[in-house]
Amino acid sequence: MPETFAVRVGEFEGPLDLLLKLVEERELQINKISLATVADSFLEYLKELPRPTMEILGNFVVIASTLILIKSISLLPTLPVTSEEEEQIGDLERRLKLYQLIRETSSFVREALATPLIFYRDPRQRVVNPIFSPTPEITLPALHLVIEQLVRNLPKTEILPTTSVKRLISIESVIADLTRRMESVLSMSFKDFVKDKSDKISVIVSFLALLELFKQGLVSVTQPGHFSDIKIETRDSNTPRYG
Amino acid sequence: MDLTAKIEAILFWKAEPLTVADLARSLSRDEHEIAQALETLTIQLNGRGIVLVRNGDEVMLGTAPAMGGLIEQLTKDELARDIGKAGLETLTIVLYRGPVTRAEIDYTRGVNSSFILRNLLVRGLINKITNPADARGFLYRPTFKLLSWLGVKEISELPDYRRVVDKLREITTNSITV
């Protein structure tokens, strides 16, 4: 696991933090080109994320999906991009710039916390002669209701909510699945590959895996026309090819 | 900043009587200088909302005597007003968990409770005692008058007492870091 990555309960490094670190490490400006450059490194971290923190993983995958989009446009310039996807990319750039500014400013705030202070009067000192003044709202049923509500709203022992996150497939298992199916079918389209993956995140992770194989030269990816499906083939010369 | 302003700041913040000797020690000045600065402060505060109150060798800041009626009215208004959700929440925690620290009240409510605690103290609904475990801190507990207003002879007669206390204890025991 890369040594710079640490997940700490309550104060973990989020995906924007990581992405900013990767861009700043390379002394790059925040734009599409730099984001495409750091996409691989970001996805490497994603693979290393510990399993139990599903919500954190969810946050990372959302950003990862945009990075994969940016990366795939840079690899396959013919890839059709919807206006919604364009907005998604623009939004990530903005978020990263926003976060960069906040982080910069937070270091000023840290320094300001060390300057002289303002002190207020201790309001508890003013209690001299209490006058017993109950109000009609103070009744046993009302108090009972309030305490029940407080008990219900107390944070549970496990601090981070683990619900509401879609089941995620590890990148490794998708790569394994892709390899196995490629061996049997020899040539398949991306649509076939993702057909039984209903949710967006699975498709994204699959696409990432595909790009990974493409990069490693294990498959060749062809796209006959701008809006046609992407064809995936193994690069084993002993097997017959078609399509 | 001149000595007069320093004295004013200390008296404002302390909100209790200090002797000239106390001030001299705090400010590393001799008592004569402090006495002179106190004269200046009295003059500066002339016509203002606050005054320097002297009692023997003790001094403190207070509201101007002309404000007496206004302050009395404010006290009445304050006591007549409902304690609201924040008040009810704080009161129940003091009832079920008292004597209890402010840290535990804050943690249970998920917000800071210092102003509402003062309000409940002024109304005589709760009182505070020194924390045997921490001399600088306080513990808050319900007053007898509050219990009789609620018609309970002892705390354990509160609705669902056992179950609520167990739950509160279970969740807060390991969580409070203050």
Place this chain on the structure above:
Amino acid sequence: MDLTAKIEAILFWKAEPLTVADLARSLSRDEHEIAQALETLTIQLNGRGIVLVRNGDEVMLGTAPAMGGLIEQLTKDELARDIGKAGLETLTIVLYRGPVTRAEIDYTRGVNSSFILRNLLVRGLINKITNPADARGFLYRPTFKLLSWLGVKEISELPDYRRVVDKLREITTNSITV
């Protein structure tokens, strides 16, 4: 007694944040008169030991920032000002973008901020108010305690305030999501 002196007396005696509307009600004046008197009070307190601190529509009296070192020496309380990275980022967003929703804080930081928000609420560094645009939601804003830790009489005295706020606006103006 003039209005400024009355306001000074009330703020001194109450020792908690009051809104302009609170003061207007207590003194049977309109809010515009109160706002003007507060301006006068700020000027009158110039060079004195105490200052008027403003936070949104609330005001409170505090010791002058220049006295901070002096009083810190006198206080026995440990001032735990140690705040982690996540806390500092969240405070920064609340200070420069507040009052702000949790959704906006989460969006800016790219992570769920509910745990850190609860922590800052309990420590009394931020508080939450009902969102006028969405009655079920809250807005988070700085407290007087946070301003006192930072030693500023109002938020606009924060380092680089104008530049950062302008830049934040510039970045978010053409944003679709927020």
